[in-house]
Amino acid sequence: MNIAHHLSEHDIKPSYQRIKIYEYLYKEMNHPSVDTIYKKLVGEIPTLSKTTVYNTLKLFIDKGITSTVTIEDNEVRYDAIMDAHGHFKCTSCGAIYDIKYDFKDVAMNELKGFEVKETQVHVKGKCNQCLTK
Amino acid sequence: MNIAHHLSEHDIKPSYQRIKIYEYLYKEMNHPSVDTIYKKLVGEIPTLSKTTVYNTLKLFIDKGITSTVTIEDNEVRYDAIMDAHGHFKCTSCGAIYDIKYDFKDVAMNELKGFEVKETQVHVKGKCNQCLTK
DNA sequence: ATATATTTTTGTAATGATTACAAATTTAGA
DNA sequence: TCTAAATTTGTAATCATTACAAAAATATAT
Known part of the structure; x- marks a missing residue:
């Protein structure tokens, strides 16, 4: 899948950070927490801020390409699969x-x-x- | 239901605070948060501490007479109904x-x-x- | 009943996730 | 290029929860 295109289709400008965050979510399929995403990507994007991860995920949710899984632990997990499951x-x-x-x-x-x-x-x-x- | 007895049956010593907290949970059936329980009971028990509410609910869960509902919001809600629902x-x-x-x-x-x-x-x-x- | 041990409650401080917010940077448009 | 808008960043604030030790209450033994 062309991630930049997928983001654009949903009215999200495909910035570098947004593409990387969505790519991680989509490819890993591991329902990561914000912290997991941040720790993984800060290697590739040294200037990355955790706030950006929060902002970006909130945007993804607003635009309907990401959902949350709050199964427990007071730590929200994120998921790029939108089918009911x-x-x-x-x-x-x-x-x-x-x-x-x-x-x-x-x-x-x-x-x-x-x-x-x-x-x-x-x-x-x-x-x-x-x-x- | 006799709450003191119900607690004793589940290996919980029925202290005043524990009885009051369980009573609230059982009678109100409103899936309250810790804060809701605390704010309601501190009128009756002015010395009540929020830590006691946390401790007590953890004990209730350990002993199997209370369950948690983490539907969202990073705020745990509690439930005295133990049937699957x-x-x-x-x-x-x-x-x-x-x-x-x-x-x-x-x-x-x-x-x-x-x-x-x-x-x-x-x-x-x-x-x-x-x-x- | 008194002294002692155990349990329970309480208050404060620490932790950790999340949000608010404003400055800095990047991108887009004139 | 210059200016305006959008995006990213870092820091500080907030809020739920936990850690922990002192205080209070309860139970046990003498």
């Missing part, structure tokens, strides 16, 4: 896995008259890698 | 509603070999009260 967080190693689910099955009849904008499914436990250790 | 958060008024759901419908086949301990379903949008205003 859930997350599994391993309480042992901290990794976050994507899980597909079909939400139409989940009883939503209680929410009649409500305007649903966003749905998140979070599952916590231990991943198979940690279990087999 | 989801939450709807109104982005307009901030209220959190309980929603029942049948989790067996949600595709969990991807999590074979994983040990699932906890599941949360979060829905965001606008509640009917805010929509009809």
